[in-house]
Amino acid sequence: MKKKIxxxxxxxxxxxxxxxxxVSWGQADSTKKPTRESLxxxxxxxxxxxxxxxxxxxxxxxxxxFSIAPNIxxxxxxxxxxxxxxLIGEIVTDExxxxxxxxxxxxxxxxxxxxxxxxxxxxxxxxxxxxVSKDVAIKLxxxxxxxxxxxxxxxxxxxLEKNEGGSWVPMPEVDVKIGIxxxxxxxxxxxxxxxxxxxxxxxxxxxxxTNLPGxxxxxxxxxxxxxxxxxxxxxxxxxxxxxxxxxxxxTDFGKRSLWSTPRNAPIWLTLMAWACVIGVxxxxxxxxxxILLIRKLGRxxx
Numbered sequence: 001m002k003k004k005i006x007x008x009x010x011x012x013x014x015x016x017x018x019x020x021x022x023v024s025w026g027q028a029d030s031t032k033k034p035t036r037e038s039l040x041x042x043x044x045x046x047x048x049x050x051x052x053x054x055x056x057x058x059x060x061x062x063x064x065x066f067s068i069a070p071n072i073x074x075x076x077x078x079x080x081x082x083x084x085x086x087l088i089g090e091i092v093t094d095e096x097x098x099x100x101x102x103x104x105x106x107x108x109x110x111x112x113x114x115x116x117x118x119x120x121x122x123x124x125x126x127x128x129x130x131x132v133s134k135d136v137a138i139k140l141x142x143x144x145x146x147x148x149x150x151x152x153x154x155x156x157x158x159x160l161e162k163n164e165g166g167s168w169v170p171m172p173e174v175d176v177k178i179g180i181x182x183x184x185x186x187x188x189x190x191x192x193x194x195x196x197x198x199x200x201x202x203x204x205x206x207x208x209x210t211n212l213p214g215x216x217x218x219x220x221x222x223x224x225x226x227x228x229x230x231x232x233x234x235x236x237x238x239x240x241x242x243x244x245x246x247x248x249x250x251t252d253f254g255k256r257s258l259w260s261t262p263r264n265a266p267i268w269l270t271l272m273a274w275a276c277v278i279g280v281x282x283x284x285x286x287x288x289x290x291i292l293l294i295r296k297l298g299r300x301x302x
C-alpha cells in the first residue's frame with residue numbers, strides 16, 4: 001500500500017516538472033505584445049508637364065502582413081523641414097490609406113527658383129499608427145511625346161530631360177513605358193514592355209497595333225510613363241492620335257426589347273399580356289353572369 005502511494009506521488013511530481021516549462025512559455029507568450037511597424041510612402045508625380053503633386057500612402061506592417069492605416073494626418077514641407085513658410089499642406093489619408101497633396105501657389109517662387117527639391121513628410125503618433133517621417137529628393141524634369149506617320153509605318157518618340165543649372169539636359173538609360181490608354185491599363189504599342197532612352201534622352205517605339213478601336217473619330221490616347229524613377233519621380237505625358245478605328249456607339253434603348261420600358265416591349269409580349277388579362281376578366285364576367293342567372297332561377301321557382 002505504501003509502495004503504491006509512493007509511486008503515485010513520484011509520478012505526479014515528475015509530470016508537474018515536465019509541465020512547468022509549458023506553463024511558463026504560455027505565460028510569457030500571453031504577455032508578449034505584437035510588434036507593429038508603421039510605414040509612410042511619399043511619391044512625386046507630374047502629369048503632362050503641368051502642376052506636380054505628391055501621393056501619400058500609410059500602412060502598418062505586423063506579423064500577419066501589411067494592413068491599411070486610414071485617417072492618418074500627414075504634414076508635408078518643401079525644402080525646409082517643419083517650417084511654416086515651407087508647409088505644402090496638412091492632409092489626412094482616406095479609408096484606403098491614400099492622399100494627394102498639390103503645390104500651393106504661395107510656394108511658386110520657391111519652386112521656380114531651384115532645379116531640384118526635397119519633400120519632407122511627417123505623421124504623428126496615434127492609437128493605430130506610429131510617428132514616422134519620410135523625405136524624397138527629386139530633380140525637375142519634363143517628358144515630351146512626339147509621333148510620326150509615314151508610308152512605312154507609324155512610330156512614337158519620347159524625350160526625357162532634367163533641369164540642371166537652369167538648362168535642360170537629356171537623361172540616358174531610363175526605362176520609359178510607351179503605350180495606349182485603355183480601360184484596363186496601358187497597352188504596349190510594340191512587343192517590348194519598356195524602352196530605354198539613348199544618350200540624347202530619346203526613346204523610340206514602332207506602333208504595331210492595327211485595327212484598334214478608338215473613339216467616334218478613331219482617336220487613340222498615347223501615353224509615355226516613367227514610373228517611380230529615383231531621380232525624377234513619376235512622369236506621365238499623353239497625346240491623341242487618329243490611329244484607331246472609328247467606333248460609332250449604337251444603342252437599342254429606343255427599340256422594342258425584353259429589357260426595354262413597357263412602352264417599348266415586344267409586340268408579341270404585349271399581345272400575350274393583354275390576352276391573359278382579357279381571358280381572366282372574361283372568366284370572371286362569365287361566372288358573375290352565371291351566378292345572377294342561378295339567382296333568378298331560384299326566385300322564379302319560389
